[in-house]
Amino acid sequence: MSYNDVIELNVGGTRFVTTRQTLLKESQSVLAKMFEIDSPLQPAAMLKDGSYFIDRDPKFFEIILNFLRNDKLEDLSKTELKNLKIEASYFMLENLLIIINERLDNLNDVIELIVGDTRYVTTRQTLLKEPQSVLGKMFEKDSPIQPDAMLKDGSYFIDRDPKKFEMILNYLREDELADDLSKTELKNLKIEASYFKLENLLSIINERLDNHKDVVELIVSGTRFVTTTQILPQSVLQTAAMLKDGSYFIDRDPKFFEIILNFLRNDKLEDLSKTELKNLKIEASYFMLENLLIIINERLNNLEVYRFRYWNEQEKQEFNYSVKKSYFKGVPLHVIINFFTEGLTGSFRGYNCKDPFQPFGTHFVISHDDIIHINKPLLENFFWPLNIKEYIEEARNFLVAEMKGKHSKNQLPSNRIYNLLKF
The missing domain is CATH 3.30.710.10 (Potassium Channel Kv1.1; Chain A)
Incomplete structure (x- = not known):
């Protein structure tokens, strides 16, 4: 061997x-x-x-x-x-x-818990954070108080709501309670905190509930918003129905309600497109928000402009100039387009597109937001060295007068414009 x-x-x-x-x-x-x-x-x-x-x-x-x-x-x-x-x-x-x-x-020191039907793993140290609590006494070493049952795998069973217990466990781990709990959630959590005699947690919950007296929860077509009675005017609450949990239901567009709520909080309206402003105006009218309506109408008036663009090949630069539509005093859009884009040819060749910028050549593009691209040869060949602003002002004076029948050839600010005009 x-x-x-x-x-x-x-x-x-x-x-x-x-x-x-x-x-x-x-x-x-x-x-x-x-x-x-x-x-x-x-x-x-x-x-x-x-x-x-x-x-x-x-x-x-x-x-x-x-x-x-x-x-x-x-x-x-x-x-x-x-x-x-x-x-x-x-x-x-x-x-x-x-x-x-x-x-x-x-x-x-690693404790496995089955709470309701959910398994949690934590440490004894976490469960002893509030030593005078039921959890502290349950899991103190050699404690006579035990959880509801010990299972075959060595885990402990506690017959409580697992969702609320998860909030409690996270509080014990972090020493912080989540900020985004609703009034209803706080009330339900208070029941669990009372059961486990978590005095520090109960103090925080009660303080939050006191602050929640002025808090308003709104459900706007399925989207939840939380604000205060100081922010929300009565004209908005009058449109709402109160639900069983104390929140209010409003059957309106949540996207625009969020914009309205941010305006009420900050007294500022974010930048919006013309279409968004029009839709927001409908919502502001529904809620009778007069100050917001004034701002929306001002924005819409400012958006009633023609924007002219011209690409200068020599300087490799795009020139932009905007004027209110009222600047042309009733001159029809097709007349303005025809003048600034075709000049001598007199034919109308335009189309709508999502991308308003193109190398223009002898064609023009007018986009959905009234951007007019000036025909490149038209300005360079016949109006140089006028800049885009001077060109538009001169053309506007002529077109407005022409619509009123007040101009003859000799009265034009520029013979070049008259020679180019072909309606």
Whole structure:
């Protein structure tokens, strides 16, 4: 016999093959004494096939054998460690017992909870944050007060609302309560905090509820908004229906309601397109918000402009000039377009597009927002060196007078304009 002998074992009906050297790793253990050369202590029986029979649990013996081979213990649950400890104690494997006990001590500070039907994992330290609370007393070491039940897997069952318990657990972890809780959520959370006697949390909840007396919750077509009675005018609340939870329902467009609410908070209206302003005007009228309507109407009036653009190839620069539509005093849009874009040709070639900027050539583009691109040859060939502003002003004076029938050829501010005009 030698230390390199191969040993066959039958442990509870399962066959294992190892070496004598592995089994002697812990010299004071039962296994070492069983398989030491010339040891008087032998396994329970040698079977006909020459293997040694040991009447223990093969599942945990496999873990023990792997530990003796590698000097490492695999990751195990709390229950598995407890069962392995029984086997390690039987075989008097002191080094393995030290590791198991260290693992169990560490796991004793990790608490698994089943609250309602939801599993939570936390630490004893977290649950003891408020030591006078029910949770603090439940999970204090050697406490006589226990959770509702301990399950087979070592977790603790608590028969409470898991959603509210999650808020409590997060509060204990962070020392902060989430800011976005509604009045209803605070009231429900107060019930749970009272049950667990979490006095610090109850103080925060009560303070929040006091502040919530002036808080208004609005459900606008499915979207939730929270504001205060100081911000919200009575004309808005008059349009709302109160729900069972104390919030108000308003059957309007939430997108524009958000814009209205931000205006009421800040006294400023964000930048909006012409279409958005028109839609917002409908909502502001519905809620009878006169100050907002004044601003919207001012914005809409300012948007009633023609914007002229011209690309100068020599200077590689785009020139822009905007004038209110009233500047042309009733000159029809098609007359303005025809003049600024075609000049001598007199033919109307325009179309709508989403991208108003193009190299113009002899064509023009007028976009949906009344941007008029001036024909490149028209300005460069016939009006240079007039700049775009002078050109538009001169053209406007002529077109307005022409519409009133007040101009003759000799009275024009520029013969060039008259020569170009072809209606």
